[in-house]
Amino acid sequence: MQLIVNIIVLASIYALIACGYVLIYRVSRVLNLAHGELMMLGAYLVLATASLFNNHPALALGMAVLLSLVAGGLVYVFLMRKMTGEMVLAAILTTVALGILIKGVVVLIWSAQQQYPAQALGVPNPSLAIAGAHISLWSAVLVGVTALTYGALFVFLRFGRWGTRMRAAGQNPLLAAQRGINLHGVYALAWGLSTLTGAAAGILMALDSGITQAMPIIGLKAFPAALVGGLDSLAGALIGALIVAGAEVLLIYYVDPLLSDVVPFIVLIAMLIVRPWGLFGTREELDRV
Amino acid sequence: MIKILLLGAATACALAMPTTMPAAAQDAYVVGLTGALTGPPSSTYAPAVEGLRIYIDRVNAAGGVNGKKINLILEDDGAQPSKAAANAKKLVTQDKAVLLVNASLSSTYAPMIAESKNAGVPLLFASGVCPKSVYPPADPLQFCTTGYAANYDSQAALDFVKSQAKGPVKIGFSAMAIPLSRGEIDHAESLSKTMGMTPVDKEVIPPPTADYTPFATKLKDAGPTWVYSWAPWVTQVRTFEALRKLGWKDDMIAWAHLESEAELPRLKDDRFFVIGANALFQDNLPVHKEIAEAVKKAGSKYPPTMMTEGWIGGMAIEAALKAAGWPADAAKVRTAMESLKLDTKGLRGSPIEWTKDNHFRTKLDYRVYRWDSGKSAIAQVQDWKSYPVK
Numbered sequence A: 001m002q003l004i005v006n007i008i009v010l011a012s013i014y015a016l017i018a019c020g021y022v023l024i025y026r027v028s029r030v031l032n033l034a035h036g037e038l039m040m041l042g043a044y045l046v047l048a049t050a051s052l053f054n055n056h057p058a059l060a061l062g063m064a065v066l067l068s069l070v071a072g073g074l075v076y077v078f079l080m081r082k083m084t085g086e087m088v089l090a091a092i093l094t095t096v097a098l099g100i101l102i103k104g105v106v107v108l109i110w111s112a113q114q115q116y117p118a119q120a121l122g123v124p125n126p127s128l129a130i131a132g133a134h135i136s137l138w139s140a141v142l143v144g145v146t147a148l149t150y151g152a153l154f155v156f157l158r159f160g161r162w163g164t165r166m167r168a169a170g171q172n173p174l175l176a177a178q179r180g181i182n183l184h185g186v187y188a189l190a191w192g193l194s195t196l197t198g199a200a201a202g203i204l205m206a207l208d209s210g211i212t213q214a215m216p217i218i219g220l221k222a223f224p225a226a227l228v229g230g231l232d233s234l235a236g237a238l239i240g241a242l243i244v245a246g247a248e249v250l251l252i253y254y255v256d257p258l259l260s261d262v263v264p265f266i267v268l269i270a271m272l273i274v275r276p277w278g279l280f281g282t283r284e285e286l287d288r289v
Numbered sequence B: 001m002i003k004i005l006l007l008g009a010a011t012a013c014a015l016a017m018p019t020t021m022p023a024a025a026q027d028a029y030v031v032g033l034t035g036a037l038t039g040p041p042s043s044t045y046a047p048a049v050e051g052l053r054i055y056i057d058r059v060n061a062a063g064g065v066n067g068k069k070i071n072l073i074l075e076d077d078g079a080q081p082s083k084a085a086a087n088a089k090k091l092v093t094q095d096k097a098v099l100l101v102n103a104s105l106s107s108t109y110a111p112m113i114a115e116s117k118n119a120g121v122p123l124l125f126a127s128g129v130c131p132k133s134v135y136p137p138a139d140p141l142q143f144c145t146t147g148y149a150a151n152y153d154s155q156a157a158l159d160f161v162k163s164q165a166k167g168p169v170k171i172g173f174s175a176m177a178i179p180l181s182r183g184e185i186d187h188a189e190s191l192s193k194t195m196g197m198t199p200v201d202k203e204v205i206p207p208p209t210a211d212y213t214p215f216a217t218k219l220k221d222a223g224p225t226w227v228y229s230w231a232p233w234v235t236q237v238r239t240f241e242a243l244r245k246l247g248w249k250d251d252m253i254a255w256a257h258l259e260s261e262a263e264l265p266r267l268k269d270d271r272f273f274v275i276g277a278n279a280l281f282q283d284n285l286p287v288h289k290e291i292a293e294a295v296k297k298a299g300s301k302y303p304p305t306m307m308t309e310g311w312i313g314g315m316a317i318e319a320a321l322k323a324a325g326w327p328a329d330a331a332k333v334r335t336a337m338e339s340l341k342l343d344t345k346g347l348r349g350s351p352i353e354w355t356k357d358n359h360f361r362t363k364l365d366y367r368v369y370r371w372d373s374g375k376s377a378i379a380q381v382q383d384w385k386s387y388p389v390k
Helices: A002-028 A035-052 A057-078 A088-110 A117-121 A137-159 A161-171 A173-178 A183-209 A215-221 A223-229 A234-254 A257-261 A263-274 B002-016 B042-061 B081-093 B106-119 B152-164 B179-194 B213-221 B233-245 B260-267 B286-298 B308-324 B330-337
Strands: A127-130 A133-136 B028-035 B069-076 B099-103 B123-125 B142-144 B170-176 B198-205 B226-229 B251-255 B272-276 B363-372 B377-388
Touching: A002 A035, A002 A133, A002 A137, A002 A161, A002 A183, A002 A215, A002 A223, A002 A234, A002 B213, A035 A057, A035 A088, A035 A117, A035 A183, A035 A215, A057 A117, A057 A183, A117 A183, A127 A137, A133 A137, A133 B233, A137 A161, A137 A183, A137 A234, A161 A173, A161 A183, A173 A183, A183 A215, A183 B233, A215 A223, A223 A234, A223 A263, A234 A257, A234 A263, A234 B213, A257 A263, A257 B198, A257 B213, B028 B042, B028 B081, B028 B308, B042 B069, B042 B099, B042 B233, B042 B286, B042 B308, B069 B081, B069 B308, B081 B099, B081 B106, B099 B106, B099 B308, B106 B123, B106 B179, B123 B308, B152 B179, B152 B226, B152 B251, B152 B272, B152 B363, B152 B377, B170 B179, B170 B213, B170 B233, B179 B198, B179 B226, B198 B213, B198 B233, B213 B233, B226 B233, B233 B251, B233 B260, B260 B272, B260 B363, B260 B377, B308 B330
Parallel strands: B028 B069, B028 B099, B099 B123, B123 B142, B170 B198, B170 B226, B226 B251, B251 B272
Antiparallel strands: A127 A133, B272 B363, B363 B377
């Protein structure tokens, strides 16, 4: 039972991070390689809001999430918008530079020290027992938030006005623009939502076990989950995360813990050989990648 | 497009610039440091580098060494071997450093040692684990002030476990997937058998790990009565916290890294022990007050409790340059380091003594601390215990 809980928690972490990659790629065809750093920035923002809203953890968390949404939008407005019409490679390289910049800025502001937002907010992280297995409170919250996020995104993209616009912009930006859709608005929203989901993952991981400078690498480890599922499919990201997390947890327990570092990439290579466009991705996306 | 690419290149160049610009080499002793100022393990190394920098700034403010300033050039390697190699090459060829300092992960050692050997410039490990090449018979160019050291630390930790255990010891191990941590835990595993303990599991955990629970689950299921970890702090503390979340209630001992003094009050766990070679600030020595004042004056983001390793490194650099005289070249500094005796003012159990064959120290001293719930404070569990270095 503990192994199942471990798989669900790890899959939730990967899925919540991976949906950020998918959202941006699906709408703007850009691989955001600064997603891990934006996730880390979200976690650090909690430290900032915690000092602003003493004794109001819910408010501090809400503000941090909101600021992440705004930060994502601003990244598009002030940086990625300039990439419109440029080669996709230039846009990807810009995200790499953005990642380096964020890593430097957080060290300058908050130092390289390991930080504990839960301590700053004064919130506990008790261990909960479920059917003989143990899960920490914030890990359980992360599982719930992941489910909620995917549910909300499904409803938003399927039935929401802006969600429909996002899908249209992703499928055919030229036609979408001709129909009066504000492409820059749609792209900014996609960047905002992507940063929000990544930040939510970063914040919840930080509440569970603290913030370290390794967070961007964890963000990168979730990338294979998105690719395995199909880079333009949210359902695919969810399934991909489950496959990668399942393989990782089971190999740690039954074979060798060292494999955990390479498992996501082994799964990815296997998928690229068998089905390069991913489990639920569309075949035409392959040419674009 | 070209404008954008140029802007990106300029940003990258700006980020890659050293944090301190070199002054004219002939006016000062040039000391070049490459360290993990950013990147996953930077929480252990960046504060130490800060402590070293504050110490050197203080020396310079007091007039320098032999009437000359120390020009400390800091380079960030992000704990990446390739960056450490490039930094070392730049420091010896461009900046003409007479002494190289490494404050990074063990994976950066090999390329840096190669650069040090090529240029004949001595290399000091200050806050990165001491490699065996500084033990007798030492490599002529390598020296180490860092408190933690392979083989001896595990001997001391397991001796402590044995002294505390009331019955047979089933011991589990946790390491980070980096060369020295793995090697030390392998050594500890073998050592535990010779000491009558039963090793039950060993988890080697990669540095970028989202969740430590899968590793802790395996460790807990093996049923250890003690767990020993010798790894960067993040691996030690996250393994422990994951074990506690899983309901494991036994004892763990880990290395007392710079973070430990701030972390013990956070964890508030009487059964989590830290063993180390540095006196914690709770011992309240006069030198601790000196460090705290200097850190406050410098306006550092790091607490003084994280400065000890860097402070000792700074003391060693000052002493070595003083003995080397002026003008000093790499050969003179190396010769001076070969007979250095450093009084650490109680930060260590005994002075750091280097000889021609021993660039480590002649004996090692360890203290053990834990959180004491009764007193709501950190408590010393074992006073200095010495181990001769052979």
